[in-house]
Amino acid sequence: MNTSVSFIAPVQEELRAVEALMRSQADGCHPDLAAALNLLINAGGKRIRPALTILAGKMFGAQTEKLISLAAAIEMLHTATLVHDDLIDGSLLRRGMPTLNSKWSPGATVLTGDFMFSRAAKMAADTDSVPVMKLFSNTLTTIVNGEIAQLLGSRCKADRAAYDKRIYAKTASLFETSACSAALVSEVDPEKTEAMRRFGYEIGMAFQIVDDILDYTGEQATIGKPVGSDLRQGIVTLPALIYAENHPGDPLAAALTEGKCLDDSQITSLVNAIREGGAIHKSHEIATAYVEQGLANLRKIPPAPERYALEDLAAYIVERNF
Amino acid sequence: MNTSVSFIAPVQEELRAVEALMRSQADGCHPDLAAALNLLINAGGKRIRPALTILAGKMFGAQTEKLISLAAAIEMLHTATLVHDDLIDGSLLRRGMPTLNSKWSPGATVLTGDFMFSRAAKMAADTDSVPVMKLFSNTLTTIVNGEIAQLLGSRCKADRAAYDKRIYAKTASLFETSACSAALVSEVDPEKTEAMRRFGYEIGMAFQIVDDILDYTGEQATIGKPVGSDLRQGIVTLPALIYAENHPGDPLAAALTEGKCLDDSQITSLVNAIREGGAIHKSHEIATAYVEQGLANLRKIPPAPERYALEDLAAYIVERNF
Numbered sequence: 001m002n003t004s005v006s007f008i009a010p011v012q013e014e015l016r017a018v019e020a021l022m023r024s025q026a027d028g029c030h031p032d033l034a035a036a037l038n039l040l041i042n043a044g045g046k047r048i049r050p051a052l053t054i055l056a057g058k059m060f061g062a063q064t065e066k067l068i069s070l071a072a073a074i075e076m077l078h079t080a081t082l083v084h085d086d087l088i089d090g091s092l093l094r095r096g097m098p099t100l101n102s103k104w105s106p107g108a109t110v111l112t113g114d115f116m117f118s119r120a121a122k123m124a125a126d127t128d129s130v131p132v133m134k135l136f137s138n139t140l141t142t143i144v145n146g147e148i149a150q151l152l153g154s155r156c157k158a159d160r161a162a163y164d165k166r167i168y169a170k171t172a173s174l175f176e177t178s179a180c181s182a183a184l185v186s187e188v189d190p191e192k193t194e195a196m197r198r199f200g201y202e203i204g205m206a207f208q209i210v211d212d213i214l215d216y217t218g219e220q221a222t223i224g225k226p227v228g229s230d231l232r233q234g235i236v237t238l239p240a241l242i243y244a245e246n247h248p249g250d251p252l253a254a255a256l257t258e259g260k261c262l263d264d265s266q267i268t269s270l271v272n273a274i275r276e277g278g279a280i281h282k283s284h285e286i287a288t289a290y291v292e293q294g295l296a297n298l299r300k301i302p303p304a305p306e307r308y309a310l311e312d313l314a315a316y317i318v319e320r321n322f
Numbered sequence: 323m324n325t326s327v328s329f330i331a332p333v334q335e336e337l338r339a340v341e342a343l344m345r346s347q348a349d350g351c352h353p354d355l356a357a358a359l360n361l362l363i364n365a366g367g368k369r370i371r372p373a374l375t376i377l378a379g380k381m382f383g384a385q386t387e388k389l390i391s392l393a394a395a396i397e398m399l400h401t402a403t404l405v406h407d408d409l410i411d412g413s414l415l416r417r418g419m420p421t422l423n424s425k426w427s428p429g430a431t432v433l434t435g436d437f438m439f440s441r442a443a444k445m446a447a448d449t450d451s452v453p454v455m456k457l458f459s460n461t462l463t464t465i466v467n468g469e470i471a472q473l474l475g476s477r478c479k480a481d482r483a484a485y486d487k488r489i490y491a492k493t494a495s496l497f498e499t500s501a502c503s504a505a506l507v508s509e510v511d512p513e514k515t516e517a518m519r520r521f522g523y524e525i526g527m528a529f530q531i532v533d534d535i536l537d538y539t540g541e542q543a544t545i546g547k548p549v550g551s552d553l554r555q556g557i558v559t560l561p562a563l564i565y566a567e568n569h570p571g572d573p574l575a576a577a578l579t580e581g582k583c584l585d586d587s588q589i590t591s592l593v594n595a596i597r598e599g600g601a602i603h604k605s606h607e608i609a610t611a612y613v614e615q616g617l618a619n620l621r622k623i624p625p626a627p628e629r630y631a632l633e634d635l636a637a638y639i640v641e642r643n644f
Contacts, residue, residue: 029467032474084436088429107410107473110432114406114439115466121443121459128452137443144437145351151429152354 007313008046010305011054014068018050021072025119036100036112040079043097048207049178050075052313056179056196059306060186066127070185073123073136074178080116081143083109088151132181139177142169150235154259158236167208168201175204195300202294203314209287210318212237216275228271234261238286240270243279284318291318329635330368332627333376336390340372343394347441358422358434362401365419370529371500372397374635378501378518381628382508388449392507395445395458396500402438403465405431410473454503461499464491472557476581480558489530490523497526517622524616525636531609532640534559538597550593556583560608562592565601609640 008015022041026034050071057067085091086099087109093099101109117140124136146169158166179200183193215230216239230237236256244253252270255262262270274280291314298314301307330337344363348356372393379389407413408421409431415421423431439462446458468491480488501522505515537552538561552559558578566575574592577584584592596602613636620636623629 029463030470030474033467033470081436084432088432105473106428108470110406110410110435111466111470111473113432114403114435115463115470117436117439118459118462118466122456122463125452125455125459130447130450130452130455133447133452133455134444137440137447140440141351141437141444144433144440145355148352148355148430148433148437151427151433152352 007055007309007316008051010309011051011058014054014058014064014071015047015050017068018047018054018072018075019044021068021123022076025076025123026115029115032108033112033115036104036108037116040083040100040112040116043095044075044079045095047075048313048317049078049174052175052178052200052203052310053182055306055310055313056182057186059301059304059310060183060188060192062182062186066129066185067182069123069126070132070181071178073120073127074174074181076116076120076123077136077140078174080113080120081140081147083113083116085147087113088147127181127185129181129185131184135177135181135184139173142173146170146173158241159257160241163236163238163241164205167205167212171208171211172201172204175207176200192301195297198297199294199310199314202290202297203317206287206290206294206314207317209238209283209290210320213239213280213283213287216271217280227275228267231267231271232264238283239274239279242282243270243274243277246277246279246282247273287318291315329377329631329638330373332631333373333380336376336380336386336393337369337372339390340369340376340394340397341366343390343445344398347398347445348437351437354430355434355437358426358430359438362405362422362434362438365417366397366401367417369397370635370639371400371496374497374500374522374525374632375504377628377632377635378504379508381623381626381632382505382510382514384504384508388451388507389504391445391448392454392503393500395442395449396496396503398438398442398445399458399462400496402435402442403462403469405435405438407469409435410469449503449507451503451507453506457499457503457506461495464495468492468495480563481579482563485558485560485563486527489527489534493530493533494523494526497529498522514623517619520619521616521632521636524612524619525639528609528612528616528636529639531560531605531612532642535561535602535605535609538593539602549597550589553589553593554586560605561596561601564604565592565596565599568599568601568604569595606640613637613640 026037053071087101092102180197183196348359375393409423414424502519505518569575
């Protein structure tokens with residue numbers, strides 16, 4: 001059985017409702033907007049964030065309607081940030097599908113993202129929870145500030161603290177919000193809310209570390225981009241940082257921490273060295289440790305079918321593509 | 323005495339607090355973001371929307387802190403939409419000052435707008451009012467959908483219904499929200515909230531009509547763009563629509579309702595004809611009628627110093643630059 005099925009199956013009905021609610025957000029709006037939204041929803045991934053929200057909310061007995069709104073708000077916010085990201089990066093493909101900016105004008109792409117932000121805010125407000133809305137808007141601030149820091153910051157340079165900050169902004173913050181907001185709409189006690197917040201944060205950190213590992217280990221055909229594409233774009237991720245720590249005498253690795261950009265052939269040899277050394281294994285150990293911390297927090301919640309499904313979800317995060 | 327002073331003076335202290343709160347939104351964020359936000363706030367206009375919110379809220383006895391948050395959220399939302407608008411239009415100047423996109427990369431400009439949306443949502447959430455947050459997010463949807471309709475719609479073509487819809491989306495919706503949300507945070511009875519909503523809507527419609535008139539009557543030096551620039555960009559506004567209604571035999575005017583684009587010299591002669599005919603006067607009468615309807619709604623609220631200041635604000639809208 002596919003690991004993913006074990007945590008998606010119990011929320012399949014709710015995930016269908018989430019997609020339907022997302023699609024309905026363009027009702028009464030410009031028809032091209034509805035078409036763009038449909039394309040984006042069809043090109044969506046595994047819906048891991050809404051699955052996380054729904055499982056956590058069901059575990060706490062949240063009202064289904066509010067939970068669907070919340071999960072749709074989270075996925076809409078996530079998709080909106082990807083739309084603007086792809087435009088900024090000039091990416092033509094995402095998950096093997098053409099991006100919106102590859103088909104639309106920059107202006108229409110900016111506005112579609114803005115429209116999705118507005119609908120995400122509306123669906124978050126439909127939970128009738130002020131704490132959820134504050135968390136939600138602060139998460140968008142964190143994500144956007146992280147993107148600005150990456151866009152304006154120095155390329156080809158990083159350290160572990162900067163890396164942790166970047167992947168928190170990019171990924172873990174929304175996982176944290178997905179789990180924590182499900183507790184907030186359920187109005188459970190603060191200890192459970194905090195346990196869920198930490199669970200979301202920890203599996204979110206693991207999720208991004210695994211993505212960064214896959215950039216080195218994945219085959220081009222599977223991940224849809226050349227191996228080592230992060231480093232080629234000047235983005236120094238955990239495998240490269242660990243390699244540099246373990247090889248202080250390697251001038252190519254030293255260049256990474258000094259902010260010196262490398263040429264193509266230097267990057268290719270560095271990518272090969274990172275793939276072959278122990279940095280991938282060590283990175284995976286760090287991701288696994290995050291998931292274990294996450295599970296320890298999750299297990300503060302009494303056993304329930306949804307808790308077991310969340311454990312599967314956490315396990316899936318470090319197991320995918322390995 | 324300058325008309326504007328009569329309604330700004332009673333809220334000067336609050337408007338300073340609004341600006342300070344807006345500036346503080348970049349605290350702890352990337353320093354370039356703080357710099358961009360400062361530039362945008364310094365280049366701001368008369369703060370007519372926050373003045374409207376604060377006067378209405380003070381009239382109803384709203385809590386000052388919530389009112390400042392709300393007014394800052396509204397001005398931040400307004401500024402964010404302008405940042406993305408200027409990027410999409412490629413505008414290099416606004417109110418005679420360089421636009422953000424004239425100095426920054428498109429990516430940084432998109433993200434600065436996104437950041438401002440997130441902070442607007444946060445400040446709206448700080449009112450602790452779920453109805454305010456729903457209204458707020460729906461208003462952003464209306465504004466963005468209007469921009470998409472304009473971007474993707476046919477140029478050089480309009481009718482009165484399409485015009486009314488466009489100026490509602492572009493301008494009146496946020497005026498409506500500025501007035502209505504002040505009543506909502508004050509938790510006054512539904513009749514007063516509705517009276518304020520209509521007041522905001524009506525003066526907002528008048529505001530945009532007057533802007534559209536100024537595009538024909540203003541001097542280039544004052545409005546910072548060539549006379550008739552809307553028509554030159556294919557945007558048919560009220561003066562042109564009225565001119566076309568009054569001159570059914572004029573082939574240039576007929577082209578407007580048929581969606582035929584005109585060449586430069588045809589546009590110049592049409593702009594001159596519109597400036598010289600009765601269309602400007604008639605447009606101004608329509609704006610004045612909106613303000614009078616607005617005042618009739620406002621006067622459903624018992625007399626108070628703030629109500630008189632709001633009457634001055636409404637009068638200013640049709641009097642500016644005439």
